[in-house]
Amino acid sequence: MKYFVVVLLCGLLSCTTQNLVKSESKxxxxxxxxxxxxxxxxxxxxxxxxxxxxxxxxxxxxxxxxxxxxxxxxxxxxxxxxxxxxxxxxxxxxxxxxxxxxxxxxxxxxxxxxxxxxxxxxxxxxxxxxxxxxxxxxxxxxxxxxxxxxxxxxxxxxxxxxxxxxxxxxxxxxxxxxxxxxxxxxxxxxxxxxxxxxxxxxxxxxxxxxxxxxxxxxxxxxxxxxxxxxxxxxxxxxxxxxxxxxxxxxxxxxxxxxxxxxxxxxxxxxxxxxxxxxxxxxxxxxxxxxxxxxxxxxxxxxxxxxxxxxxxxxxxxxxxxxxxxxxxxxxxxxxxxxxxxxxxxxxxxxxxxxxxKGKTIEERSLFFHFPIYLQAYNFKTDDGRDPFFRTRPGSVIIDGDWKLHQYFEDNGLELYNLKTDVGERNNLAEVHPEKTAELLQKLRSWRTEINAPIPTELNPKYEASFIPNKFK
Missing domain, CATH: 3.40.720.10 (Alkaline Phosphatase, subunit A)
Incomplete structure (x- = not known):
């Protein structure tokens, strides 16, 4: 009788194990x-x-x-x-x-x-x-x-x-x-x-x-x-x-x-x-x-x-x-x-x-690279950095609670703490220069590692004072 119970339990355990394997495979x-x-x-x-x-x-x-x-x-x-x-x-x-x-x-x-x-x-x-x-x-x-x-x-x-x-x-x-x-x-x-x-x-x-x-x-x-x-x-x-x-x-x-x-x-x-x-x-x-x-x-x-x-x-x-x-x-x-x-x-x-499975993964930075222009959708409602574009060429790193934007035209830097400012309204780049430098170095290292292109050639047709008619 004991043998039967042991065999039965083993069979049930085997069955359970097989079901677990099956539920996770393919x-x-x-x-x-x-x-x-x-x-x-x-x-x-x-x-x-x-x-x-x-x-x-x-x-x-x-x-x-x-x-x-x-x-x-x-x-x-x-x-x-x-x-x-x-x-x-x-x-x-x-x-x-x-x-x-x-x-x-x-x-x-x-x-x-x-x-x-x-x-x-x-x-x-x-x-x-x-x-x-x-x-x-x-x-x-x-x-x-x-x-x-x-x-x-x-x-x-x-x-x-x-x-x-x-x-x-x-x-x-x-x-x-x-x-x-x-x-x-x-x-x-x-x-x-x-x-x-x-x-x-x-x-x-x-x-x-x-x-x-x-x-x-x-x-x-x-x-x-x-x-x-x-x-x-x-x-x-x-x-x-x-x-x-x-x-x-x-x-x-x-x-x-x-x-x-x-x-x-x-x-x-x-x-x-x-x-x-x-x-x-x-x-x-x-x-x-x-x-x-x-x-x-x-x-x-x-x-x-x-x-x-x-x-x-x-x-x-x-x-x-x-x-x-x-x-x-x-x-x-x-x-x-x-x-x-x-x-x-x-x-x-x-x-x-x-x-x-309810466990954790190692903390890592997230990187975004956009070396191009994307024009405004509606300059009155876009809520972007400037009215002409939803974004200008640049890169972004998110590292823990911190997020750094770098823009290639003017090397503009924007640092935000997403935990306290998820709306990205308070640029802390000058308030926290060490954190800004740390994240900028991480961003640069990532771009080098991945061979990310960075546009540097000046546009001869650019006019600093020009405003398109639809933005006037």
Whole structure:
């Protein structure tokens, strides 16, 4: 009898161990990348205007990050960082289209040339996962080349080099490539979700990587009449009040709910879900107060974004992490989970797998490099350093509670303590010269290590006193 009990216990322990191993090995991975969704644009992060019950549902099932960052402040470079696992100086995608944005007479130096597409020889996160036995699919905005199938994806719906769906493009007939029209008036966010659900069903018996980069909530803003009327009647506040934008957020949230419902219906418990945005929200559309500025700026409003990660059985439900993370961290995290090695592949992030298990990771600095110009979106509302640009060429380091900006035109330095001044209003560079020098040295050392280009050539067309007509 004792022997039977011992055997039974061993069998149960063995079974439990196998289940634990199974639950952590080769999870399905769903990465939801909403376009231009700001840090404060969900109920989960504090909005009282936008309604996002399904995003809240996801947060309750997993871990919410309060200090999550995009690795760049606008679309293409942030996506290139995520997909390559490398910071902007390595792949050269610094912005969308040309780097000499804004009026030529307001640019003091010649910016670094921009690379518009992610090189095919860069081993992407999808190619890494395929090596681990995953089926890969992308549904939505790609923005890194003509076709993500050349960069590791088995399935591509609506992904090409365009950065938005174009005029009236959120409703069929669509303006984007690699998607067929089903019926006139169909909503693009709804359609991408249905394609994603079909992909899940087809691959439920094997590990899959589902990349779901919605075109929403990017401009041109567009929603249904019913949703627009709903939020007009609800009203907002001086920071968040655009009914069309609120309707787009609700549509995204409802579709995320459909994805979660499908995962539950198929009992795909071993599924790791990431929810985030590619960069900060456009401040003229939705303020991220107390954060300063928005998309295109390297103040917090342009790079701090929502992050929610859920993984049944691994991540403790309804938890919050204050540890800073960036989208550069997901490539090494997935490699860590799967024990995959890519010879000669350099990744610039850190595996956050320990965080997901309730442990800690070693403190590290976060770096951002933007050696180009990005013109103002709305100079009256951008809340940037000057009215002409959302950002001028420069670099940023975040180190603990401290954040240092360096601008290349005038070697301007701005030092902020994010713990006491998350709005970046009180420049402490002269108050704390030793801390400024320390962080500047770290920033310079990082740029040397990564071979980051620093523009120095003067622009002969620059006029210090010139003011474009629209700024007068």
């Amino acid at each position: 999870p399905n991975i769903i990465y939801i990348n909403v376009d231009d969704l700001g840090w404060m644009d969900t109920e989960t992060y504090g909005s009282t205007f936008y309604e996002t019950p399904n995003i809240t549902r996801l947060a309750k099932s997993g871990m919410l990050f309060t200090n999550g960052y995009a690795s760049a402040a606008n679309c293409a470079p942030s996506r290139a960082c995520l997909i390559s696992g490398q910071n902007t100086p390595r792949h050269g995608v610094f912005t969308v289209s040309n780097s000499d944005r804004g009026h030529e007479k307001t640019r003091k130096i010649i910016p670094t040339p921009n690379t518009e597409d992610l090189a095919d020889d860069n081993v992407t996160i999808a190619e890494m996962l395929k090596k681990a036995g995953y089926t890969t699919g992308t549904f939505g905005k790609w923005h890194l080349g003509d076709d993500p199938k050349t960069q590791g994806f088995d399935v591509n719906v609506a992904g090409a080099n365009n950065g938005n769906p174009g005029k009236d493009g959120f409703f069929s007939p669509y303006n984007v490539k690699n998607i067929d029209d089903n019926k006139k008036g169909e909503n693009l966010t709804d359609r991408l979700t249905q394609e994603a659900i079909s992909f899940i069903k087809e691959n439920k018996e094997k590990p899959f990587f589902l990349y779901l980069p919605y075109y929403a909530v990017h401009t041109p803003l567009s929603t249904t009449n019913a949703l627009e009327e709903k939020y007009k009647e609800k009203g907002g506040n001086s920071f968040q009040n655009k009914a069309v934008y609120a309707g787009m957020i609700e549509a995204v949230d409802r579709n995320i709910g459909l994805i979660l419902d499908e995962i539950e219906a198929l009992n795909l418990k071993n599924t790791l879900i990431v929810f985030t945005s590619d960069n900060g929200g456009i401040r003229d559309i939705s303020h991220q107060d107390p954060l300063r500025a928005g998309k295109g700026s390297y103040y917090e409003g342009g790079i701090r974004v929502p992050y929610i990660i859920s993984w049944d059985g691994i991540i403790k439900p309804n938890t919050v992490s204050k540890t800073p993370i960036t989208n550069l961290d997901f490539y090494p995290t997935f490699m860590d989970i799967l024990n995959v090695e890519i010879p000669n592949k350099i990744v610039d992030g850190t595996s956050i797998l320990p965080l997901l």
